[in-house]
Amino acid sequence: MYPLKFEPILKQILWGGDKIVPFKHLNSDLKGVGESWEISGVANNESVVSNGPDRGLTLNQMVRKYRDELVGESNYSRFGDSFPLLIKFIDAKQDLSIQVHPDDALAKKRHNSKGKTEMWYIIDADKGAKLRSGFSESITPKEYKERVHNNTITDVLQEYEIKSGDVFFLPAGRIHSIGAGSFIAEIQQTSDVTYRIYDFNRTDDKGNKRELHTELAREAINYEVLDDYRTSYDLEKNEPIELVACPYFTTSIYDMTEEISCDYSELDSFVIFICVEGSCTIIDNEKNELSLTAGETILLPATTQDVKIIPNEGGVKILETYV
Numbered sequence: 001m002y003p004l005k006f007e008p009i010l011k012q013i014l015w016g017g018d019k020i021v022p023f024k025h026l027n028s029d030l031k032g033v034g035e036s037w038e039i040s041g042v043a044n045n046e047s048v049v050s051n052g053p054d055r056g057l058t059l060n061q062m063v064r065k066y067r068d069e070l071v072g073e074s075n076y077s078r079f080g081d082s083f084p085l086l087i088k089f090i091d092a093k094q095d096l097s098i099q100v101h102p103d104d105a106l107a108k109k110r111h112n113s114k115g116k117t118e119m120w121y122i123i124d125a126d127k128g129a130k131l132r133s134g135f136s137e138s139i140t141p142k143e144y145k146e147r148v149h150n151n152t153i154t155d156v157l158q159e160y161e162i163k164s165g166d167v168f169f170l171p172a173g174r175i176h177s178i179g180a181g182s183f184i185a186e187i188q189q190t191s192d193v194t195y196r197i198y199d200f201n202r203t204d205d206k207g208n209k210r211e212l213h214t215e216l217a218r219e220a221i222n223y224e225v226l227d228d229y230r231t232s233y234d235l236e237k238n239e240p241i242e243l244v245a246c247p248y249f250t251t252s253i254y255d256m257t258e259e260i261s262c263d264y265s266e267l268d269s270f271v272i273f274i275c276v277e278g279s280c281t282i283i284d285n286e287k288n289e290l291s292l293t294a295g296e297t298i299l300l301p302a303t304t305q306d307v308k309i310i311p312n313e314g315g316v317k318i319l320e321t322y323v
Contacts, residue, residue, distance in 0.1 A: 001069055001301040002288040006047035006059070009037035014204075017093035019124070019183050024089070024295035035090050038297035039272060041083030042192050051290070059083050072268040072302035075323050082114075084323050085249060087272060087297055088186040089123070096178040097210070098132065098153060098198040102220040103172035107193050110216070115172040118188030119231075119244050119251060121319055122166040123276050126181030132157045133168050133176045133229040141218050148214050153198050158229055167231040169244050173222030174229075185274055187321050189248050195220055240320065251321040256280070256311045262320075263306045269322040271300040278316035283308045292318070 008024060016034025020026075024036060039059065040047045046058040054062060063083055068076040075084060101107075101116030108114075120131075136158045139147070147153040157175065160166075162182060170176050175197065178184065195217035199210050233241055233253075238260060240252040254260065264271060273282070279293035285305040292298055300307065309318070 001066060001303050002052050002286065003282060003284060003290055003304075003307075004049055004054070004062070004299040004301070005051045005290070005296065006039055006299070007050045009040060009045055009047065011035040011037065015092055015094040015096055015180075017091040017183075019091040020089055020295075023123075023183075025293070032093075033091065034093075035088050038087040038089065038274070039083070039299060040086050041190050042086060045192075066301065069303050070301045071270050072323075074268050075270070075302070082190060084114075084190055085272065085321065086188050086190045086192075087274060087321075088188070089295070090178060090182070090184040090186055092178045092180055092182045092184075094180050095200065097196045097200075098157070098175060098177040100175045100195050100197060100217050100220050101170075101172050101191070102193060102195070106220055107172075107191060111193050113193050114189050114191045116189050116191040116193055117172045117246060117248050118170045118186055119249075120166075120168045120170065120178075121185040121187075121243070121251075121253075121276065122162050122164055122182065123185055124164050124183040125162045125166075128161065129181030130159050130161050130179040131168070131177065131182055132159050132179070133170065134158045134174055135223065135225045138225050139223065141221070141223070144218060144221065144223075145214060148198055148212070151198075151201065160230065165235070167233065167243050168229060169231050169246070171222070171246070173220060175221055185276055185319060187244075187249055187251055187274075187319070243319075249321050249323055251319055254309065254318045254320060255315070256309060256318070257315040259308060259310045261306060261308050264300070265305045267322065268302065270302050271304065271320060271322045273298050273300070274319040274321070276317050276319060278314050279312045280316040280318070281310040281312070283310070292316075
């Protein structure tokens with residue numbers, strides 16, 4: 001086995017912008033690309049290997065072929081032939097709807113799906129760009145419904161002006177929305193279940209409003225109020241800094257100007273590298289070598305014992321995530 005790259009799955013969306021294609025150095029004239037699905041096992045949206053002997057196989061075919069060699073023994077026992085994470089880049093030219101995702105129990109009951117816990121890393125943000133995460137004050141499920149209907153739900157949501165490097169952890173049940181001008185790397189459970197709560201009364205070119213899932217969302221929302229929904233961390237050069245550790249993924253950031261060796265010999269999981277800035281060379285213990293540059297994502301199989309990350313001139317910034 002060897003480090004895997006995949007063909008990006010580009011999503012043209014009404015709210016999509018123009019940052020993803022140049023960020024990923026793609027030869028494409030697509031407009032309005034709101035998302036690039038970097039690693040996905042979602043049905044009908046499966047990533048395809050773009051390098052090496054397994055080129056052309058889908059991620060789900062890879063899991064079936066290599067099983068625990070690819071994902072790790074505990075992960076294969078837990079998730080079977082389903083790959084557990086979905087990795088995206090998101091470029092919002094307009095505000096996204098206010099939404100929430102169900103947890104595992106509710107998603108299983110309603111959709112025979114996994115729930116959706118996720119995190120955001122802000123790659124870039126236009127001046128004044130904002131996002132919403134969590135409640136700013138305590139409300140009841142009854143008041144939630146009333147506020148959706150009278151267009152005041154945004155009055156009780158916590159709003160943040162964002163900048164590059166900001167991190168938000170979004171456990172299933174946390175109400176949230178991405179604002180215009182946000183460019184984000186998203187790490188999440190493999191699930192595409194979203195409940196749209198409020199869409200600012202927008203209409204399409206035919207005057208139709210998008211479907212809302214007010215009642216479904218009411219039972220999925222966690223109504224707790226926190227002092228701060230941001231994830232605080234102190235970035236250190238050439239040291240891994242843990243950002244999020246939860247049952248679904250652990251994510252750290254590397255801000256590097258010097259070579260680093262990562263020992264994965266005791267880790268029973270695949271590892272994903274998401275390059276958000278700069279470029280580097282990756283060399284694993286089997287002497288497989290490949291380049292990684294901003295906008296690219298690679299999957300290291302669970303058989304990987306160790307890797308060297310060698311930054312190119314100017315350094316590199318990488319998100320590392322595993323289960």
